[in-house]
Amino acid sequence: MRIDVITIFPDYLNPLREALLGKAIERERISVGVHDLRDWTHDVHRAVDDSPYGGGPGMVMKPDVWGEALDEVCAAQEVTPRLVVPAPAGRPFDQKTAVRWSQDPWLVFACGRYEGIDQRVIDDAATRMPVEEVSIGDYVLVGGEVAALTMIEAVVRLLPGVLGNPLSAEQDSFSDGLLEGPCYTRPEVWRERPVPDVLRSGNHAAIARWRRDQALERTYHRRPELLSALSEGDLDKADRKQ
Numbered sequence: 001m002r003i004d005v006i007t008i009f010p011d012y013l014n015p016l017r018e019a020l021l022g023k024a025i026e027r028e029r030i031s032v033g034v035h036d037l038r039d040w041t042h043d044v045h046r047a048v049d050d051s052p053y054g055g056g057p058g059m060v061m062k063p064d065v066w067g068e069a070l071d072e073v074c075a076a077q078e079v080t081p082r083l084v085v086p087a088p089a090g091r092p093f094d095q096k097t098a099v100r101w102s103q104d105p106w107l108v109f110a111c112g113r114y115e116g117i118d119q120r121v122i123d124d125a126a127t128r129m130p131v132e133e134v135s136i137g138d139y140v141l142v143g144g145e146v147a148a149l150t151m152i153e154a155v156v157r158l159l160p161g162v163l164g165n166p167l168s169a170e171q172d173s174f175s176d177g178l179l180e181g182p183c184y185t186r187p188e189v190w191r192e193r194p195v196p197d198v199l200r201s202g203n204h205a206a207i208a209r210w211r212r213d214q215a216l217e218r219t220y221h222r223r224p225e226l227l228s229a230l231s232e233g234d235l236d237k238a239d240r241k242q
């Protein structure tokens with residue numbers, strides 16, 4: 001199995017070279033490439049982030065930098081990679097997922113930071129390869145690196161000859177509340193994909209409503225159990241807060 005990780009903190013992935021995972025590399029059960037996202041910037045500041053459309057806290061990772069990085073790292077070979085994007089709003093990662101991915105010849109992990117990666121990067125990549133936005137649990141990390149390390153470990157340990165002993169049973173993740181919706185930053189149109197108009201409207205009530213609707217739609221599609229777990233009162237209360 002080939003594993004590539006794209007990150008602004010390549011040293012965060014040094015644990016991959018240690019212990020069990022280091023052995024798997026030595027025994028050539030896996031080959032690992034760690035890539036610094038800033039290698040695909042072209043400005044003197046090596047900027048990878050910008051302000052979010054629609055306002056709100058923090059910064060969003062720029063689509064153009066990510067687009068170039070993924071174009072190069074995932075450049076067409078005999079096999080197509082699975083792109084894994086760790087995110088708090090992703091589908092829950094569990095043992096079943098680890099087993100499924102352990103059959104893959106090539107995994108690429110896109111580690112975000114700040115408030116996340118511009119949604120259009122994921123939408124664009126999905127036209128060329130399988131893409132999975134994945135959460136390792138309903139708590140928020142500072143970036144995707146730790147999540148990537150966690151998932152890589154869960155997958156690599158399943159490969160033949162990496163672990164001596166048989167594996168234990170699956171685990172499910174817990175969940176509560178709604179997932180966040182997509183985020184966007186400049187440019188206004190990227191690879192013919194415009195930012196949703198409402199986020200440029202300056203109408204904060206409409207923006208809040210739109211974000212809530214996106215969160216509901218995404219939760220409905222990715223974590224329906226979160227909705228059934230929320231009582232009618234909880235949903236109404238959250239709406240009144242808008």
Ligand SMILES: Nc1cc(-c2ccc3cc[nH]c3c2)n[nH]1
Nearest residue numbers: 112113136137140141142143144
């Ligand atoms: N399960 C889980 C993933 C994350 C995560 C993943 C990527 C980023 C990028 C910025 N903050 C992040 C947090 N937190 N918790």
